[in-house]
Amino acid sequence: xxxxxxxxxxxxxxxxxxxxxxxxxxxxxxxxxxxxxxxxxxxxxxxxxxxxxxxxxxxxxxxxxxxxxxxxxxxxxxxxxxxxxxxxxxxxxxxxxxxxxxxxxxxxxxxxxxxxxxxxxxxxxxxxxxxxxxxxxxxxxxxxxxxxxxxxxxxxxxxxxxxxxxxxxxxxxxxxxxxxxxxxxxxxxxxxxxxxxxxxxxxxxxxxxxxxxxxxxxxxxxxxxxxxxxxxxxxxxxxxxxxxxxxxxxxxxxxxxxxxxxxxxxxxxxxxxxxxxxxxxxxxxxxxxxxxxxxxxxxxxxxxxxxxxxxxxxxxxxxxxxxxxxxxxxxxxxxxxxxxxxxxxxxxxxxxxxxxxxxxxxxxxxxxxxxxxxxxxxxxxxxxxxxxxxxxxxxxxxxxxxxxxxxxxxxxxxxxxxxxxxxxxxxxxxxxxxxxxxxxxxxxxxxxxxxxxxxxxxxxxxxxxxxxxxxxxxxxxxxxxxxxxxxxxxxxxxxxxxxxxxxxxxxxxx
Numbered sequence: 001x002x003x004x005x006x007x008x009x010x011x012x013x014x015x016x017x018x019x020x021x022x023x024x025x026x027x028x029x030x031x032x033x034x035x036x037x038x039x040x041x042x043x044x045x046x047x048x049x050x051x052x053x054x055x056x057x058x059x060x061x062x063x064x065x066x067x068x069x070x071x072x073x074x075x076x077x078x079x080x081x082x083x084x085x086x087x088x089x090x091x092x093x094x095x096x097x098x099x100x101x102x103x104x105x106x107x108x109x110x111x112x113x114x115x116x117x118x119x120x121x122x123x124x125x126x127x128x129x130x131x132x133x134x135x136x137x138x139x140x141x142x143x144x145x146x147x148x149x150x151x152x153x154x155x156x157x158x159x160x161x162x163x164x165x166x167x168x169x170x171x172x173x174x175x176x177x178x179x180x181x182x183x184x185x186x187x188x189x190x191x192x193x194x195x196x197x198x199x200x201x202x203x204x205x206x207x208x209x210x211x212x213x214x215x216x217x218x219x220x221x222x223x224x225x226x227x228x229x230x231x232x233x234x235x236x237x238x239x240x241x242x243x244x245x246x247x248x249x250x251x252x253x254x255x256x257x258x259x260x261x262x263x264x265x266x267x268x269x270x271x272x273x274x275x276x277x278x279x280x281x282x283x284x285x286x287x288x289x290x291x292x293x294x295x296x297x298x299x300x301x302x303x304x305x306x307x308x309x310x311x312x313x314x315x316x317x318x319x320x321x322x323x324x325x326x327x328x329x330x331x332x333x334x335x336x337x338x339x340x341x342x343x344x345x346x347x348x349x350x351x352x353x354x355x356x357x358x359x360x361x362x363x364x365x366x367x368x369x370x371x372x373x374x375x376x377x378x379x380x381x382x383x384x385x386x387x388x389x390x391x392x393x394x395x396x397x398x399x400x401x402x403x404x405x406x407x408x409x410x411x412x413x414x415x416x417x418x419x420x421x422x423x424x425x426x427x428x429x430x431x432x433x434x435x436x437x438x439x440x441x442x443x444x445x446x447x448x449x450x451x452x453x454x455x456x457x458x459x460x461x462x463x464x465x466x467x468x469x470x471x472x473x474x475x476x477x478x479x480x481x482x483x484x485x486x487x488x489x490x491x492x493x494x495x496x497x498x499x500x501x502x503x504x505x506x507x508x509x510x
Contacts (some may be wrong), residue, residue, distance in 0.1 A: 216397025243276025
């Protein structure tokens with residue numbers, strides 16, 4: 001530590017990295033004052049300058065005692081701190097500064113009452129797409145015109161509509177229209193309800209390669225806008241969101257604002273989502289069951305996958321079977337969700353669908369101090385099902401940081417278990433979960449509290465490339481990446497499926 005401090009310039013500025021919260025130890029970082037651009041400095045209640053009496057920076061003499069006293073004081077603090085604080089050389093040396101939460105972005109509606117807003121699409125079955133949107137005008141029909149040429153629509157589909165009330169809020173008319181059959185890898189143009197602008201989308205490819213974007217705990221802040229811009233900078237096929245969408249938290253107009261914020265992205269590529277804790281929105285006595293807004297607005301293909309609830313379902317994309325689980329609905333062995341999952345996994349033909357990917361909200365494995373152990377009861381109930389089925393990857397949100405684990409089963413490294421990845425870092429208003437526990441678990445291969453998104457590019461039946469892209473302010477930086485091998489093609493994992501222990505393997509080649 002002493003050598004590291006001496007390596008820094010001898011004029012220091014100490015800036016805290018996040019708004020102060022109770023029961024948290026706040027991290028500080030040494031940074032040369034003259035080199036910090038103004039846009040890197042978060043507003044700070046505690047900014048200390050080593051200065052002279054006339055308010056100019058003091059250049060300390062090499063042989064004077066002040067030259068050593070301040071670094072020594074900080075060294076003693078870090079070495080003898082009683083808190084379980086992760087302080088690594090990478091954290092201090094990295095030029096990137098962890099940014100605080102940013103402002104909530106409220107997106108207004110500029111179109112007419114009959115024009116569509118909050119347009120988003122989702123996959124339905126093998127060849128269909130569901131178009132969802134909202135109109136303030138209740139007389140607009142739930143119809144979609146579509147075709148392969150812009151402005152020329154040779155097909156029309158009619159769907160259903162709904163609406164809901166929440167305390168004093170009344171939603172607009174929520175339309176859901178299923179169109180198809182559609183050709184894979186094809187661009188379609190469409191118009192909703194006979195009004196407003198033309199939209200377009202591209203269907204996923206019929207086979208490999210296929211690319212998924214994964215981002216959880218999205219919210220609607222300036223960081224959210226940054227994440228979505230980074231996602232949009234490179235093409236992909238399907239957007240996967242493991243819970244916590246709008247962060248409306250019973251403030252229903254924020255659902256509308258979120259829908260308008262993501263429309264330009266969610267209307268062009270299918271968005272497949274599952275619920276998080278911020279979608280519950282229980283109101284005592286009046287709305288005791290929750291998920292009222294979520295179920296009305298974000299209808300997913302649960303019926304097509306044999307599920308009885310919009311809170312858990314599955315679908316196929318180009319040789320990949322995607323399962324969306326519900327962390328906030330019953331999941332024990334007697335539950336409908338458990339029985340559905342068991343049946344769903346039993347139907348997967350790994351020769352036709354070599355990849356199985358699972359998404360849920362509360363992580364089963366987590367070394368961050370935030371939400372520690374909240375997914376444990378669900379893990380104990382369902383982990384056996386995923387392990388026996390040789391699920392390849394499990395994505396979770398909830399914890400506002402990024403963490404990638406090795407393949408795991410029953411809290412131990414297991415070569416035939418899933419890779420667990422926490423990616424609840426989309427840009428929410430609550431900020432980052434900065435604190436990881438020490439010592440670092442040998443199961444955790446990479447962890448970092450930063451906003452960002454991930455990409456899973458499945459190249460073929462055997463290989464997939466996972467990369468995590470940190471939001472480095474205006475840029476997107478690949479901070480973590482790894483090659484994955486499908487367990488369907490790993491012969492050793494099928495030699496004796498009754499062996500639950502697997503072989504230990506915590507290498508970074510998975």
